[in-house]
Every structure is written in C-alpha cells, then in structure tokens.
Amino acid sequence: MTAPAIAVRGVEKSYSGVTVLHDIDLDIAPGEVHGLVGENGAGKSTLLKILGGAIRADAGTISFDGEQVSIGSPRDAIAQGVSLISQEGALVPALSVLDNVFLARWSQRGGLIRARTDRKRLAALIEQTGFTVDPGERVDRLAIGVQQQVEILRSLARGARVLALDEPTAVLTEHEKANLLGLIRRLAAGGTTVILVSHFLDEVLSVADRVTVLRDGALVRTGAAAEQTPRQLVRDMVGREIDVLYPDPRPVPEAAPVVLSARGLGRGLVQAVDLDVRAGEILGIAGLVGSGRTETLRLLFGADRGDGVVEVDGVALTRHSPRRSMAAGIALVPESRKEQGLVMVRSVSENVVLSSLPQRRVGPFVRKNAERDAVGTVSKSVDIRAADPGAAIETLSGGNQQKALFAKWLLNKPRVLLIDEPTRGVDVAAKTQIHHLITDLAADGMAVVCVSSEIEELLALSHRVLVLRHGRPVGEYPRGTSREVVVAAAFGDQEGDRP
Numbered sequence: 001m002t003a004p005a006i007a008v009r010g011v012e013k014s015y016s017g018v019t020v021l022h023d024i025d026l027d028i029a030p031g032e033v034h035g036l037v038g039e040n041g042a043g044k045s046t047l048l049k050i051l052g053g054a055i056r057a058d059a060g061t062i063s064f065d066g067e068q069v070s071i072g073s074p075r076d077a078i079a080q081g082v083s084l085i086s087q088e089g090a091l092v093p094a095l096s097v098l099d100n101v102f103l104a105r106w107s108q109r110g111g112l113i114r115a116r117t118d119r120k121r122l123a124a125l126i127e128q129t130g131f132t133v134d135p136g137e138r139v140d141r142l143a144i145g146v147q148q149q150v151e152i153l154r155s156l157a158r159g160a161r162v163l164a165l166d167e168p169t170a171v172l173t174e175h176e177k178a179n180l181l182g183l184i185r186r187l188a189a190g191g192t193t194v195i196l197v198s199h200f201l202d203e204v205l206s207v208a209d210r211v212t213v214l215r216d217g218a219l220v221r222t223g224a225a226a227e228q229t230p231r232q233l234v235r236d237m238v239g240r241e242i243d244v245l246y247p248d249p250r251p252v253p254e255a256a257p258v259v260l261s262a263r264g265l266g267r268g269l270v271q272a273v274d275l276d277v278r279a280g281e282i283l284g285i286a287g288l289v290g291s292g293r294t295e296t297l298r299l300l301f302g303a304d305r306g307d308g309v310v311e312v313d314g315v316a317l318t319r320h321s322p323r324r325s326m327a328a329g330i331a332l333v334p335e336s337r338k339e340q341g342l343v344m345v346r347s348v349s350e351n352v353v354l355s356s357l358p359q360r361r362v363g364p365f366v367r368k369n370a371e372r373d374a375v376g377t378v379s380k381s382v383d384i385r386a387a388d389p390g391a392a393i394e395t396l397s398g399g400n401q402q403k404a405l406f407a408k409w410l411l412n413k414p415r416v417l418l419i420d421e422p423t424r425g426v427d428v429a430a431k432t433q434i435h436h437l438i439t440d441l442a443a444d445g446m447a448v449v450c451v452s453s454e455i456e457e458l459l460a461l462s463h464r465v466l467v468l469r470h471g472r473p474v475g476e477y478p479r480g481t482s483r484e485v486v487v488a489a490a491f492g493d494q495e496g497d498r499p
C-alpha cells in the first residue's frame, strides 16, 4: 500500500487559550481530492495554514508520503511541494502576472534567457488551465477571480504535489467555477493531491473523492463523497438539523415610490446603464466577471465618477462622491473586505463604528455607550462569532470578517443599500441569516441593489434581475425567471452576437 500523501496526527492549535483545532487525525491519499467543510470559524483555514507553513501547530505531527516533516514556514511547505491558495490572497500587487508566477525564483541567474523561458512556460500553463490571464498585466488591476488564477498558475509553476485551496470558488462565477473544478479533477488524475475548502456543498460533493467535516475545531467525520448528501453535511457541520431554505422577499407595495434612480451611467466599459429601484425592492445584478457589475455599483455610489446621473428620491446627486451618497442615504458594502471594507488591525466594534462616525459626533462618553449598544445589536443581527468584540478583525475567520463588513454599514440605516457579493465566504447557515437580513431590510422600505456571482442567490433574493454583458444592460427579468434564461443572457448568444 502506498503511504498517504498527507498524514495528520494529533494536531492541536489554540489562540490565547482558546482551542481552535483539537486532536486532528486525517489521511489523504495521493491524487485524492479531499473536501473540507464546516461552519465559519470551524478551523478549516487554520488546518490548511498549518499544512502550508503559514502558522505552526502547537502539537501533533504531519507526514508527507510517509515521511514526518517539520513545516516551520511557507518556504518549508513549498520545498515539500505543498502550495496553499489562501482566502486572503498572497500576490505582490504592483508586479505583473509573470513576475508573480515566478516570484520565488528571482534570485536565480540567467536574466534574459530566463525571462524568455518563463514567458513560454507561463503561456503553456495558461493553455493547460484554460485560464484567461494577460501575463503582462499588473495583478492589482485584475479582478479577484483572476488574481486567484495567478496564484494557481504560480503553484503549478512550482510543481506543487499538494494543492490546498481555501474557498477558491467563492470569488468565481458559474463558468469559471466549472472550469476550476474541471482543472482540479485533471490535476488529481495526474497525481496531484488536492484539498478543497468550500461552503458550496454540492460543488464539494461533485468534485471530491472524500469529505471531512470539522465542527468547533474537532473532526466530526470523514467519508466517501458519493455516500453523502448536502443535508447530512450541514447536519454534521452545525450539529443539528437546520433549515437552509432562503426566505422569499416581500412583494413590493404597489404605491412604493422610486428611491434610487440612475440614467445613462457609464465609465470605461460600462455604458448606458439605466435603473430604478423602489422602496422595498431588491434589484439583482447578474453578469460574468468583467461585465461591469462592481463598476456599476461604484458609479451608483460615486466611488468612481463617470457619465450619467444618480437620483435619490428624485433629487440628483450633483458632484457625486461617496460622501454625498452617504449623506443622501446610500451605503455600499464592497466586494473585497481586505482592501475596501475593513481595517484589519482594528476590532470588530471599531470597524462597525468607523463607517458611522460622522453622524455620531456627540460627546465622547455618550458616544461610547451608544456605540456599544449599536455594535451589539448589529453584530447580533448578522451573528458575528468573535470570542471578543475587541479582537482585531484579522483574527476572525473569513466568514465572520464578511459578516463584520456587512454590519459596518447597517449602523447608518441607509435608504439605499448597494451590496457586492453579500455572502462571499459565508457558511450555509449564516448565509440564510444574511438573506433574512436583506429581505427584512427591504421589507422595512430600503431599496437594495445586489451583485452576486451566484445565480441561485440572486434569483432567490431579488424582485428583478438586471443582466449586464460587456458593461451594457442586456435584459431585465422578473422574479421566477429560470436560471437558464438568466445565465444565457449573461453569456449572450455567442453566435448571434457577431455581426
């Protein structure tokens, strides 16, 4: 019998006295795709980080191919052929794709010749993976989904034997997801061992050979994927039967006035976007990566300035800026928590309060109390699981960071809520909570515009779905439209598109 590619024995990890991984034993075979699932904060990323050398276990051993190893740093892990694609991303923003892919080998000699062979190798890898990446582009100009592709390319360039992917599909649209899952199967067939962490249980079951469930830092069960159902997995993740049905939004009252209206929005790729959203209405925006969804939200918020006019309650926002928008009652929950939404070294409370500081300029003491109450209420409504609200955001699990990002904007009680990927990285139970939260806010009269790469989510949440393609609106679909119709609109009739 061949030795397991990875053998984890008795691994423990605590942070300031709180055990986050407890006595983990796990064997993963060479060429196996192993799914790892669990609620937000269950310890999935922590386990991957230990394998990837980003952090050290407090106890236990790890063996690769039957040999016990000591992984003290990412460098050690890379030397063992282990490559971790983390939730946070690990690229050098100001460098090109090419430079990032071959980063670790900079010190090697060979200058120009090296550059030429690197370029060839990268082209071959891009071909092999089916990715669409421009090798010369700076990575900070790339969408998150594409940045992740660069990380995968880098792992492959290093000849990784073990690829650990922490929620890789959270940032992908349908088509890219399918492509990545196909790539995972091909890599595994070629002998690469893959560990896949994901909150999309169907996807895990479709691609994994075996699945492990973690709950509160303990391993609940490992089993063959073919013998599991999403429902069983959820039960084991949460520890009880729960309903994961999405709520229906309340119908928009006949007389509900238009709150947010935009005419002729445009900038760069985005052209001629018109929209009206009434009080109590949830408008979904669908489209592929690069279709201009995020850009449309940014234009509505005034984060970027372009053509067209945005009105709130019939009043045009002149000299449109985020400040103006906030004053008019528009809030934006951005796509990337790291870069745009949260100050990672500050605490949950500080982050939640930061966004609402201008309105709260009352005496410092009054403010503290009001703050604490407000933070408590809001954190509770999105169920942020932080042992200590004073802990820095960067110590929270990925899903809890997403919830904090959400909470941050709710204190202002906006009239218009623009949300980009509301449940990215959030577990199935928390996701239903966020859906309830959004539909409740709408039922209270808020106008909501929501972008999501997950078609199911958009169809479940929205009263209407607007589809963008290449930056232009190509159709608007009422609630009840089938997934196929919306996906087809997002892709376009590729043949018919050609003149």
Ligand SMILES: Nc1ncnc2c1ncn2[C@@H]1O[C@H](COP(=O)(O)OP(=O)(O)OP(=O)(O)O)[C@@H](O)[C@H]1O
Binding pocket: 015, 020, 038, 039, 040, 041, 042, 043, 044, 045, 046, 047, 087, 394, 395, 396, 397, 398, 399, 400, 425, 427
């Ligand atoms: N640097 C740290 N300091 C303190 N606590 C931490 C730190 N890193 C992680 N934790 C805690 O460890 C626990 C497990 O976190 P982990 O990131 O592994 O969860 P996860 O299963 O990946 O969740 P998610 O699905 O939200 O990504 C959480 O309670 C988290 O707050």
Ligand SMILES: [Mg+2]
Binding pocket: 044, 045, 046, 087, 166, 397, 398, 399
């Ligand atoms: Mg995680």
